[in-house]
Amino acid sequence: MVGQRQFDEKHALDRVREVFWLKGYGATSMQDLAAASGVQRGSLYNAYHDKETLFLRAFEGYADQFLAEAAEVLADQTVDQALSGFFDVTIASMTSGIPTRGCLTTKTAIDTRAEGERIRAALGDLLDNLERLLRERLSTEEARPRLTIPPAEAARVLVTMTRGIVVMERVYQDPERLRATAASLITALLAPAA
Template sequence: MVGRRQFDENRTLECAREVFWLKGYGATSMQDIATATGVLRGSLYNAYRDKETLFLRVFEDFADQSLADTAQALAHPIIDHALHDFFDRAITSMTTGSPTRGCLPTKTAIDSKADGERINAALRDHLDNTERLLRERLSTDEARPRLAIPPAETARVLITMTRGIVVMERVYQDPERLRATAASLIDALLSPEPGAGDPRGRRPAR
C-alpha cells in the first residue's frame, strides 16, 4: 500500500538525517538514503513521495530536538552562563564527526538546490522559534537590565552570530576560536554582573 511503512521509521529518519547533515540537501540522492538506511528506494518513494518531503520530515524531528536542547541550555539562572551554554551546544553540534558535519539549517539555507518554498518556510520557522526562546530568556528580570540593546535586537544578533560561526568553522576548524568569538560577543552585549561595576560605562537597554 502506498505510504505504508514496512521498515523502522525512527531508525530510517535518523539515518537519513545524518546523510543530509553530512552531505547537504543538494548533494544527497534518494539512493544515498536507501544505501544508508537499508530501505529500498522504491519503499522510500512510496512512504515519502520525494526527497523534499523526506527532508522536511527529517528536519521536523531535528528542529524539535534542537529547540528542546536550546531551551535546556538557556535554563541556567545566570544569563552569562546561559548564553555560553547556548553557544557551546551549537559549537559542539557543528563540530561533531570527521569530517565535521556543520549546521544542518545553515547548510540547507545556502544550498542552491534547497530553494523550495516549503524548505524555506521550515528554515524560517526554526530560526524564528530559536530567536523566540532567546528573546524570552533575555526579557527576564535577571537578564534585561544587563543588556546593551533591547531583548529582541539582542536575540537577533545572537541568531545571526550562530549562522556566522558555521562559516568560520568551515574555514578554521578550530572550536576554541569559535568559543572565544562567542565569549567576546557575550561580553559586548552584557554589562558586568551587579556589584562588579561597568568600566565601559554602558547603560542598560530600555
C-alpha cells in the same frame, strides 16, 4: 499491511538526516538515502513521495532536538551561563562527527538546490523559534537590566552570530576560536553584573 510502513521510521529518518547533513541537500540522491537508511528507494517514495518531503521529515527531528537542547541550557542559569551554554550546544552540534558535519540549517540555506518554499519555511521556523527562546530568556528580570540593546535585538544578533560561526568553523575548524568569538559577543551584549 497496506498503509503501514514496513521499516523503523525513526531509525530511517536518523540515517537520512546524517546523509543530508554530511552531503548537503542538493548533492544527496534518493539512492544515497536508500542505502543509508536500509530502505528500498521505492519504499521511500511510497512513504514520503519525494526527496523534499523526506528531507523535511528528517529536518523536523533535528529542529525539535536542537530547540529542546537550546531551551534546556537557557533555563535555570545566570544569563551569562545561559548564553555560554547556548553557544556550547551550537558549537558542539556543528563540530560533531569525523569529518565535522557543520550546521544542517545553514548548509541547507545556502544550497542552491534546496530553494523550495517548504524548505525555506522549515529553516525559517527553526531560526524564528530559536530567536523566540533567546528573546524570552533575555526578557527576564535578571537579564534585561544587563543588556546593552533590547531583548529582541539581542536575540536576533545572537541567532545571526550562530550562522556566522558556522562559516568560521568550516574555514578554521577550531572550536576554541568559535567559543572565544561567542564570549566576545556575550561580553558586548551584557553589562557586568552589579
